[in-house]
Amino acid sequence: MPPKSPGNDHPEATGTSLLQQAFDSEVFRQQGHQLVDRLADYLHQVLRRADFPVMPWREPAELRQEWQQLLADPLPISFVELTEKLLQQSIHLHHPRCCGHQVAPPAPITALAELFSALLNNSMAVYEVGPAGTVIEKAVLGWLAQRLGMAPGADGILTSGGSLGNLTGLLAARRERGGRDVWEESTCGLPMAVMVSAESHYSVARALKIMGLGSQGLIKLPVNERLQVRPELLETMLLAARAKGRQVIAIVANACSTSTGAYDPLPEIGEFAKKNGLWFHVDAAHGGAASFSPNYRHLLQGLEEADSLVIDFHKMMLCPALATAVLFRDGTVLKRIFSQKASYLLPEQQQVPWQDIARNTIECTKKMMGLKVMMLLKTVGEGIFSEYVTRVYDLSRDFATVLQGESDFRLAVEPQANIVCFRHQPDQVPAGQWGEYNARLRRQLVAHGRFYIVQTTIAGEIYLRLTLMNPFTNLNDLQELLAEIRHFGRLVCRQENQGKK
Amino acid sequence: MPPKSPGNDHPEATGTSLLQQAFDSEVFRQQGHQLVDRLADYLHQVLRRADFPVMPWREPAELRQEWQQLLADPLPISFVELTEKLLQQSIHLHHPRCCGHQVAPPAPITALAELFSALLNNSMAVYEVGPAGTVIEKAVLGWLAQRLGMAPGADGILTSGGSLGNLTGLLAARRERGGRDVWEESTCGLPMAVMVSAESHYSVARALKIMGLGSQGLIKLPVNERLQVRPELLETMLLAARAKGRQVIAIVANACSTSTGAYDPLPEIGEFAKKNGLWFHVDAAHGGAASFSPNYRHLLQGLEEADSLVIDFHKMMLCPALATAVLFRDGTVLKRIFSQKASYLLPEQQQVPWQDIARNTIECTKKMMGLKVMMLLKTVGEGIFSEYVTRVYDLSRDFATVLQGESDFRLAVEPQANIVCFRHQPDQVPAGQWGEYNARLRRQLVAHGRFYIVQTTIAGEIYLRLTLMNPFTNLNDLQELLAEIRHFGRLVCRQENQGKK
The missing domain is CATH 3.40.640.10 (Type I PLP-dependent aspartate aminotransferase-like (Major domain))
Incomplete structure (x- = not known):
């Protein structure tokens, strides 16, 4: 699309070409519609637990180099290509299996x-x-x-x-x-x-x-x-x-x-x-x-x-x-x-x-x-806050109850909010190593990308930590999370044993 | 549009109605397209100096009450109505006659x-x-x-x-x-x-x-x-x-x-x-x-x-x-x-x-x-920064030259950046009152809304101040500004005389 010139009824006012191009209202319209469509599709996908990583782990240094090279390259890149790249390399807060930090999955109208x-x-x-x-x-x-x-x-x-x-x-x-x-x-x-x-x-x-x-x-x-x-x-x-x-x-x-x-x-x-x-x-x-x-x-x-x-x-x-x-x-x-x-x-x-x-x-x-x-x-109406808080606080309590029923998991403290701290303590891991074991299995779980969870330190001990920020996360998701934790726990133990050989 | 339910392949996961409604990707798509179109039209208008106020002056207390009432009202308001209201009540930085504070008229892609x-x-x-x-x-x-x-x-x-x-x-x-x-x-x-x-x-x-x-x-x-x-x-x-x-x-x-x-x-x-x-x-x-x-x-x-x-x-x-x-x-x-x-x-x-x-x-x-x-x-490319800075810095120097040729205006200091400080000093205003006179004419000029400019104090004296942030502002605009300043200056003098009667 050739750049149009804003203010061209005052020809002496028009800037030079890059300014004209950047402020072209038709370019904005086109890119805006493209972006809205892509983000709407994205929302639809992630809210339905589409099969892609919640947190697409990449080594920081490697990702940094990629963007430094992109910026050093004098060639432009299309808006669509840039958008796609960013979507691929971001954490997906709207995915119901993203339960890490205390950051809102924003209601789309707020965006x-x-x-x-x-x-x-x-x-x-x-x-x-x-x-x-x-x-x-x-x-x-x-x-x-x-x-x-x-x-x-x-x-x-x-x-x-x-x-x-x-x-x-x-x-x-x-x-x-x-x-x-x-x-x-x-x-x-x-x-x-x-x-x-x-x-x-x-x-x-x-x-x-x-x-x-x-x-x-x-x-x-x-x-x-x-x-x-x-x-x-x-x-x-x-x-x-x-x-x-x-x-x-x-x-x-x-x-x-x-x-x-x-x-x-x-x-x-x-x-x-x-x-x-x-x-x-x-x-x-x-x-x-x-x-x-x-x-x-x-x-x-x-x-x-x-x-x-x-x-x-x-x-x-x-x-x-x-x-x-x-x-x-x-x-x-x-x-x-x-x-x-x-x-x-x-x-x-x-x-x-x-x-x-x-x-x-x-x-x-x-x-x-x-x-x-x-x-x-x-x-939307302020009722949404009541629905939201009640739902995720309730879910935390329900999940805590589930954890208490599992002999290989231990709840760190009864949840008061939508934050649940716990850890996996299987028999094959010695008591003194539970913290480091959970930190290691978390790293693997996050790199794998089907869930995103974090860790915290309570009284000097490392625990896993969920913050249930997504209103569409459910107990099924959390049951599957426990299965995944057990899976990565076994992997960690196996690597540990191989390391000793 | 009836709210759809994100995550409805996991029925137990669906939130209650306001959450569903707020996270509906189709509602987002529709509102997003509406907004993009409205903003594209808006950009087109303001960049062409459409005939509406650059700064739609309203008394702060009156405007505050209007929004407090709106928020207290339990009835919802349509997205389009809300958008329109906001556009009417904001300052329009993309309007080439907005030359007040040091805030960018953002390139649309950045929005x-x-x-x-x-x-x-x-x-x-x-x-x-x-x-x-x-x-x-x-x-x-x-x-x-x-x-x-x-x-x-x-x-x-x-x-x-x-x-x-x-x-x-x-x-x-x-x-x-x-x-x-x-x-x-x-x-x-x-x-x-x-x-x-x-x-x-x-x-x-x-x-x-x-x-x-x-x-x-x-x-x-x-x-x-x-x-x-x-x-x-x-x-x-x-x-x-x-x-x-x-x-x-x-x-x-x-x-x-x-x-x-x-x-x-x-x-x-x-x-x-x-x-x-x-x-x-x-x-x-x-x-x-x-x-x-x-x-x-x-x-x-x-x-x-x-x-x-x-x-x-x-x-x-x-x-x-x-x-x-x-x-x-x-x-x-x-x-x-x-x-x-x-x-x-x-x-x-x-x-x-x-x-x-x-x-x-x-x-x-x-x-x-x-x-x-x-x-x-x-x-767009980094060349846009060179074009932009050069253009608005040049314009400031050109405008300073214009001011120096007008006997009823005084440049406060030769501009080094895209900021020009000056004031109107017509014969009929006594020297001791120039500061207050310029402050008064500025208030009227801003309330009128065809231009937005500000004031500053230099060595204890009030001056008018332009920051030429808009790349599409031209010397014609600034010539018209001088005419407008003279116009409101006359009004201020007339009011002053009537006050004395």
Whole structure:
């Protein structure tokens, strides 16, 4: 197709050929239809467990070289060829046998929202560069806060991912509980610290280190056998930290934890935080969505009292990455976290306008992140979240029951969310080698590609880990997974024996 | 269309109705084709300057209420209706008369890449959850480092935006020049500071404050009349800071600055940094792409010697937000910035695998950000960057020449990039009121919607500011803009006179 020239009613305006070609609306139309058809076929295939690898394992170095060569090659490649190559080399989250990490298989409408948002590219730093995007963000946050049971006055922002979300919550804690204007006066000389569940996501420790608190800024809270924070130990921990000269400003709880899906006892921790003047932050990136399920909402009792919390739409709310809600019980905090005392800005800063969102976030340019949530809500309905959470949480419990009935499998901990940790412990593997044995069989299973699962470490021991993110995974799939684990387990044992010969 | 049931060859697997409906591949196909057609028509219209507002101004509170009501309404809304509403309420970056902020009008293929990336949702934290995405990121970074003239050994990451990019660069500076293992041992007691151009983007100051350095951690470097850092003053500034007990760790230069597009003298600053053991970070978020233009590449001389630098693909590289490259001259820095000394991780950490990207970034889950760049490069070709930069940089110079020929306009500073700052100074407005007069006429002009422009403050004075991001904007458009400015200027004067009566 010969390139047409946009703006050719103003001939002096036309760019040169590559610009014309790249912005040709008919080329876009053609490629767009091709892509939509291919992706629709793809969805149809993977949702029906088409017989191709869930995770097409390739050696990283080999795959890297392939793309470096492709990029170095001056010849173009057709859009269709490029698309096909990418489909072949990606992990297929919509495949019901993909149960690895906490990443949503996105509802297709949310991917269309991303196309829309990408083409418009309204960048959201100020209202003028994203009018609809800005008010949609505010509407979505208000809706979410209400559904979580937060009182009126709660407010927040959307940000690019949970790591940034946790950082934002902790910056708020530092601002509100630091004891002086840390934003202006530096943390120099303040031995601040935060009490954090031993099971918290690494992004919490990372956030504290970004903020300059170092390792001493992190006080790890012991957990019980279900991997939940033990509230009865908090007092002792706090006193010990203070005795060491630490200025404890906050406590961070999980709802739920990344590794095993443990929900901390929020009411007790919240009450303790309040009594002791600590900021209460809840990392609900994965588990906050349980609020939508009548059957599981009790797990989040006490969440509404958090000073700040984080929920990822790209985990349990069926959206593509990235979209994280950071919510504050007292929405006015937003105006203070990043307030700058520059005198020439002060008159404006005194009445921070809600519509210029960049003032209240770490980010400046920002995607229209609320759009995908809005589209899902208005074209499908919020009932989908209840159906989704209930289904995958139920399935985890059913699968745990199955595991308990199998003598060669051991459940690590009773699942509270849609995360199941377990391992294969057949008689022929000595007890001391179960961890390494499971890690080895997992590598083979993943390379084989009929399932995708991951592993985690609990109390120093390696376990297999499923996160049941796909609403179409069923018990049959999981029964077949057990058969496959046994199969690869036998292979590992055979290789081990051959190695010894 | 009645919802079909994905996975219905395993009837026990089917979710309930909303899940089925949301994941129906035929519904996706239909909505996808509708959206592609609508967006193709939209592109055709706006690129041809269709007669509708570039920025459809609505009062923020009114628009917010409209969406809140829509969301509260339990009734669904059709996909087409929702799309139409969003198009009406967004700013149109592809319209050649949109010349406000530094946000790309994305090349349409990059928006298709985002659709692809969103549906697949390969989340990139570890290689397994985004094999193609991971190696594409590495390939794109390698290609960019080479084009910027960096020596082999350079390496980097893609991150969600320039603010995070600058933060990453400064964390590296702290790690490498902090004098002790700040990541582990906290900044407590270290009065660290960074020398920063007075014209730097606010995200640099914000990053330092996030890191706990406070206001005292920011040493503002004076600029000359072209708003470039004055290298002859660096020595004095450094000695003064040290005399005050500051531990200066880094110096940050602009290439170019956000407000006016000033390119700092990188060779002199780089040499000074090297001589004094300072980390040299360059914020090239906007201006780094000039490397692709033979005519303008000289502006970036010395960039290749930066210890770290940031370039946004969503500014001058025709991609939608967000995609920022953070590059390090010595790529091995990547392994150290976020290294954690947790003993149970140490054996792994000693050989940080390049393919598990989350180890080397602030983010954990991450979009396949390299995909849009790869698609543009392989289907259109990198020549497009040279065409684009050359065209919009040339246009800025031509427009500056036009302004200099008009006695009622004043150019604030000769443009170095595609940013032009100027204001209207007609005889009937007293000299002391030019700033406020221009701010008022801008508000009316934007609300009217035939153009979108912004304002900035230079040396305490308000100026109008154009960023010529659209490759199809021409001098005719800008001549008409001047006519429109004069028109709204007259309106403002009339209102002013009526106000006095």
